[in-house]
Amino acid sequence: MTQFLSLLLNGISLGALYALIALGFVIIFKASEVVSFTHGSLLLLGAYSIARLSETIGFLPAVLVGIAITALAAFLVERLIINRLRGAPVISLAIVTIGVDIILLTELVRRIGSDILNVPHPWGGGSVRIGDVGISQNRLIAMIVAAILIALFFAAFKYSNWGVAMRASAEDGETAALMGIRQGRVSALAWVVAGVLAAVAALFLVGSPTPGVTPAAYAVGLRAFPAAILGGLDSTGGALVGGLLIGIAEALAAGYQDQLLFLGRGFSAVVPFIVMIAVLLFRPSGLFGTKELTRV
Amino acid sequence: MSETTAPAAQGATRAAPPSAAAAGSRSKRGRSLLRPLLLVALLIVLLALPLYVEEFWLRTGFAVFGAIVGAIGLNLLVGNTGQLSLAHAFFLAVGAVSYVYVSGESGGIGVAQLSGLGLPPIVGMIVGVLLAGLAGLLFSPIAARLRGIYLGVASLALVFIGIHVLNAWTSVTGGFNGRSAPEFSLFGFTFGNRDPELYVLGVPFREAERLWYLGLVLAVAAYLFARNLLRSRAGRALQTLRDSEVAASVMGVNVQGYKARIFLVSSMYAGLSGVMYALSIGSIAPESFGLEVSILYLAMIVLGGLGSVNGAVLGALFVSALPLVFQRYAEIIPFVGGQGEGGLAAGEAARYLFGAAIILVILFEPAGLAGIANRITGRGRGRPRGGVTARSPSTDTATSATPSDRPSQGSTT
Numbered sequence: 001m002t003q004f005l006s007l008l009l010n011g012i013s014l015g016a017l018y019a020l021i022a023l024g025f026v027i028i029f030k031a032s033e034v035v036s037f038t039h040g041s042l043l044l045l046g047a048y049s050i051a052r053l054s055e056t057i058g059f060l061p062a063v064l065v066g067i068a069i070t071a072l073a074a075f076l077v078e079r080l081i082i083n084r085l086r087g088a089p090v091i092s093l094a095i096v097t098i099g100v101d102i103i104l105l106t107e108l109v110r111r112i113g114s115d116i117l118n119v120p121h122p123w124g125g126g127s128v129r130i131g132d133v134g135i136s137q138n139r140l141i142a143m144i145v146a147a148i149l150i151a152l153f154f155a156a157f158k159y160s161n162w163g164v165a166m167r168a169s170a171e172d173g174e175t176a177a178l179m180g181i182r183q184g185r186v187s188a189l190a191w192v193v194a195g196v197l198a199a200v201a202a203l204f205l206v207g208s209p210t211p212g213v214t215p216a217a218y219a220v221g222l223r224a225f226p227a228a229i230l231g232g233l234d235s236t237g238g239a240l241v242g243g244l245l246i247g248i249a250e251a252l253a254a255g256y257q258d259q260l261l262f263l264g265r266g267f268s269a270v271v272p273f274i275v276m277i278a279v280l281l282f283r284p285s286g287l288f289g290t291k292e293l294t295r296v
Numbered sequence: 297m298s299e300t301t302a303p304a305a306q307g308a309t310r311a312a313p314p315s316a317a318a319a320g321s322r323s324k325r326g327r328s329l330l331r332p333l334l335l336v337a338l339l340i341v342l343l344a345l346p347l348y349v350e351e352f353w354l355r356t357g358f359a360v361f362g363a364i365v366g367a368i369g370l371n372l373l374v375g376n377t378g379q380l381s382l383a384h385a386f387f388l389a390v391g392a393v394s395y396v397y398v399s400g401e402s403g404g405i406g407v408a409q410l411s412g413l414g415l416p417p418i419v420g421m422i423v424g425v426l427l428a429g430l431a432g433l434l435f436s437p438i439a440a441r442l443r444g445i446y447l448g449v450a451s452l453a454l455v456f457i458g459i460h461v462l463n464a465w466t467s468v469t470g471g472f473n474g475r476s477a478p479e480f481s482l483f484g485f486t487f488g489n490r491d492p493e494l495y496v497l498g499v500p501f502r503e504a505e506r507l508w509y510l511g512l513v514l515a516v517a518a519y520l521f522a523r524n525l526l527r528s529r530a531g532r533a534l535q536t537l538r539d540s541e542v543a544a545s546v547m548g549v550n551v552q553g554y555k556a557r558i559f560l561v562s563s564m565y566a567g568l569s570g571v572m573y574a575l576s577i578g579s580i581a582p583e584s585f586g587l588e589v590s591i592l593y594l595a596m597i598v599l600g601g602l603g604s605v606n607g608a609v610l611g612a613l614f615v616s617a618l619p620l621v622f623q624r625y626a627e628i629i630p631f632v633g634g635q636g637e638g639g640l641a642a643g644e645a646a647r648y649l650f651g652a653a654i655i656l657v658i659l660f661e662p663a664g665l666a667g668i669a670n671r672i673t674g675r676g677r678g679r680p681r682g683g684v685t686a687r688s689p690s691t692d693t694a695t696s697a698t699p700s701d702r703p704s705q706g707s708t709t
Contacts, residue, residue, distance in 0.1 A: 035445045081655060090445050091380045092658050095598055098591055099654030106647045222452065222587075229449045264464025273453030277438060280450055284441040 002132045007255035008248060009130075013139040015247020016146035020201040021224035022231065022239035023153060024194030029233050030170040031190035033090060034082055037097045038074075039198060040221030041104040046070040046199030047206045047213045048108055051117035059120055067199040073104070074195030078188050086183075109215045117213035119206050142204035149200060150240060153193075157236060162189055170234065219269070223250070226276035232289025241287060246272045342512055346505040354504035355576065356620045361511030362572030363616035365518045367596040367608040369565020372522060374594070375602035376531070377558045378538030379439065380448035382590045384566050386458035387428045389585035391567030392477075392574040395424040397468050399478045410475055411467050417480045421571045428567025429560050436556035455587050462582035474581030477574035479503075480510065511572060515609075518565060522605045525561070534558055535603075592616075595650045599657055601664025610665040619646040 021039065028036045050066035057065070077100055085093055127136045157163040165186050169176040177183055198221070205220055206213045227246045231238025253260060254268035285291050346354055370384050399420030402411045415423075435454065439447055462469045469475065525531050533554055536544040545551050574580050592615055600611025622642035657664050 035448065081659065084659060088658075091374070091378065091448070092662065094380060094445060094448060095594060096655055096658040098594060099651045099658070102591065102595075102647055102651030102654070106644050106651065110641075110644055222456075225449050225452060229446060233446065264460060266463070267460065270457050270460045273456050277450060277453050280442060280446065281438060284446065286446075 003255065006133045006135070007251050009133055009135050010139060010255075011248030011251030012244060013135065013143040013146075013247070014251055015227075015244035016143050016150070017201045017205055017243075018224045018227045018247050019240045019243025020146050020149060020197045021221060022227035022243045023150065023236060024197040025224065025228040026231075026233060026236055026239040027157075027166070027190045028194050029228075030236075031166055032078070032082055032086075032093075032187035034093045034097060035090065035233070036194070037094060038077060038101045038104065039194070039224065040218045041101050041108060042070055042074055042195055042198045043202045043205070043221035044108050044213075044215065044218045045073055045104060046195075046202035047119070047217050048112060048117065050199070050203055051119045051206070051213045054120055059122055063203060066203070067196055070199035070202075071192045071195035074191040074198075075188060078191035082187070082191075083184055105215075105218060112213065112215060116211055119203065119213065121207045136208045138204060138207035139209075142207075145200065145204070149197065153197075154236070162186070166190065223269070223272045226272040230276045230279040230286050232286030234290055235286070235288035238286055238288035246275060249275050339516075343509075346508050351504045352624060354508045356617055358504070358507045358511040358572070359576045359620065360613050360616050361508075361515040362569050362576055363593075363596065363612040364515045364609050365572060366566055366569030366593055367600070367612035368518050368522045368605055369562045369569065370593050371597040371600070371602065371605065371608040372525070372534075372565070373558055373562035375597055375604070375608070376526060376538060377534045377555070379555065379558070380445065381439075381451045381562070382448055382587070382594070383435070383451035383454035384593045385585045385587065385589035386454040387431060387563040387566030388570035388573060388589065389458050389462060389580075390431045390563075391424040391428040391570030392580045392585070393424075393462070393469050393570075394427040394567070395420040395571040395574055396470075396475060396477050396580055398423045400475065401478070410470060417478055418482055420478070421480070421568070424571045425564050425567040428570065429564035432559040432563025432566075433556060435563075436559040439559055440552045440555040452587070455585075455590055459582050459586060462585065469582070470580070472582060474579050474584075476579040477577070480507070480575050507575060510575075514568065514572065518568070519605060519609065522608075526605065530554070530557075538603075592650070595654055599650070599653050599664055601666030602662075604664070604666040606669070607664050607666030610669070614665070615650060618649065619643050622646055 021043065025036060025039055028034055046066055046069070049069045050062050052062075053065055054062035077097070081096055081100065082093065085096065121138055123137045123141055127134050128140055157166070165176070165181045166189075168179070169181055169183050169186050173183060201224075202217065206217055210217075223246065224243070227242040228239050229242070230245065231240070231242030249271050250268050253271040257265070257268060260267050279287065283289075345357070366384065366388060370381065373379050373381050395417075397411075397420075398413045398415050399417045400410070400413075435451075438450060442450055463472055465471075526534075533544065533549045536547060536549055537551060537554055541551055544554075573584070577584070596611035596615040597608050598611070599614060600609065601607030619642055622645055661667055663670070
């Protein structure tokens with residue numbers, strides 16, 4: 001039972017990070033109808049720049065600059081490419097982000113090489129015990145920060161001008177434009193927010209219990225795709241639920257891997273995708289996604 | 297001039313001058329004669345090539361033929377039917393593994409105990425294609441329920457699951473280190489270096505030369521099948537489905553059925569391509585079937601031009617040959633160097649190029665290389681070939697121009 005609770009807690013903290021990434025993914029989709037395959041490499045960019053910068057300018061400034069760099073990269077992708085393709089089919093938008101992803105990922109992997117970069121988290125690699133249940137400090141802080149960010153995000157989404165503008169243009173782009181909502185600005189801001197969320201997630205994902213910044217962080221970014229998809233691509237609440245579900249499923253599979261050994265080693269990395277397929281089988285637009293209705 | 301064109305066109309249709317019609321049909325016949333001639337010439341060159349070029353180019357050629365088969369298959373799915381799939385690497389893997397398992401011998405390599413059926417390679421190839429098709433068919437119920445982009449992300453899952461299985465199922469796949477692929481042979485004629493020794497016009501025909509012809513035959517067959525499929529009733533149904541599922545179902549197209557069938561066909565193509573890949577490399581390993589492979593295949597069809605079979609061929613040639621050529625001529629090409637010399641590694645340089653090319657193609661030329669080729673030869677087809685990436689139908693005007701070129705009776709007054 002203790003083991004189960006401990007895994008559950010770790011799963012929730014991992015899931016909170018997935019939820020951050022998936023939220024960015026969902027608002028990009030809502031604002032500009034783009035499924036951003038760039039997200040994995042944005043995550044890696046955030047982790048890489050934080051790790052590299054903290055060697056020279058210290059941890060906290062590095063975090064801020066690293067987040068800014070990632071947000072800037074997302075902003076540039078939106079301004080230079082996505083904005084020019086307004087109204088293009090969803091598939092070509094997705095493919096163009098794959099193009100960006102290839103370039104960014106190749107460059108980052110080349111820079112990282114075979115090194116493992118370390119982010120010197122001031123909270124170190126220790127762990128805390130809450131009753132019988134243990135969790136690494138990094139993951140505990142991650143959970144708290146993610147909860148604050150997610151709460152802030154939902155508040156902004158509900159009450160701020162940007163949030164209202166964004167929901168309006170996701171509901172009906174043309175009418176929103178006629179009401180004076182500048183769609184370009186809404187979508188640029190969505191990309192920036194997504195970049196920030198990805199960089200924050202990256203900061204914690206490369207801390208303990210993971211070894212450091214390696215190209216493997218990219219694969220972690222990809223595991224947030226199932227989170228966004230199974231919650232429903234156009235539902236922010238869905239991204240949160242999806243992220244938690246995926247995180248818990250993955251942590252449980254990793255914890256009980258001795259019992260799951262007949263499925264092969266490292267099975268936990270595949271679990272998010274299996275959960276996604278299982279959900280999609282029964283609900284093709286995710287748990288909370290808008291169902292597409294067609295009328296003839 | 298502008299006000300005369302309308303009556304001119306009217307006059308042309310009303311009076312229908314026989315000379316103009318004859319000229320039109322003559323020019324059409326001239327064009328239709330030129331194309332087969334060019335194709336025959338190309339085929340002869342391809343057939344004669346092993347007599348002249350060195351082994352590196354033949355090996356690259358076989359890899360390209362394999363990529364062509366795979367790209368045509370993916371293009372049928374993505375370009376013609378509008379189903380974004382990132383799972384192509386998985387189907388390639390199914391084909392390659394089945395071939396290696398069915399035709400490979402049992403035995404141990406190091407600690408790994410491998411099993412194999414030891415059947416003739418041709419059986420292995422057929423089983424590979426069929427099993428890949430079966431995998432596609434099994435996935436298609438999921439695929440048919442998902443719309444557009446959901447499918448793209450869901451298909452990601454197959455790649456990761458595939459890699460996991462490749463790593464874990466050691467007795468069949470060889471596990472992390474992979475296993476070697478048996479030589480291909482057909483009715484006792486091996487596609488290896490010996491057995492029988494073969495000389496054509498004094499040139500020794502060894503593995504590379506023999507595989508070249510095998511690849512050529514398979515690629516041409518794949519090409520012709522796809523061309524004919526797209527021109528058939530089924531091909532038109534698929535394209536309607538791409539443009540609008542609702543419209544397609546109203547017209548009586550069985551949307552689910554066609555989606556399942558195109559998944560079957562596309563993954564069979566991928567299976568064959570996987571078998572050819574195993575033959576070309578001589579072994580298989582999990583790392584050869586990662587997400588990058590899916591993305592490279594996507595790059596091929598986007599660069600070539602979505603929805604065009606010729607485009608898929610051009611794209612496959614470009615994407616699969618470029619890294620190999622970079623690798624070979626690393627010293628000559630600027631910015632590309634060995635890994636330790638500060639230059640870019642060949643694979644990296646190629647990947648930068650593909651990434652940039654994808655972005656540029658989507659931004660400026662959605663019809664891809666095929667579109668550019670068509671523009672150069674002035675061979676407009678009247679129908680936009682942009683496939684799913686074309687934003688608005690841009691009408692090519694080359695074919696309909698013949699009647700209004702010459703002023704007819706009514707126009708001069």
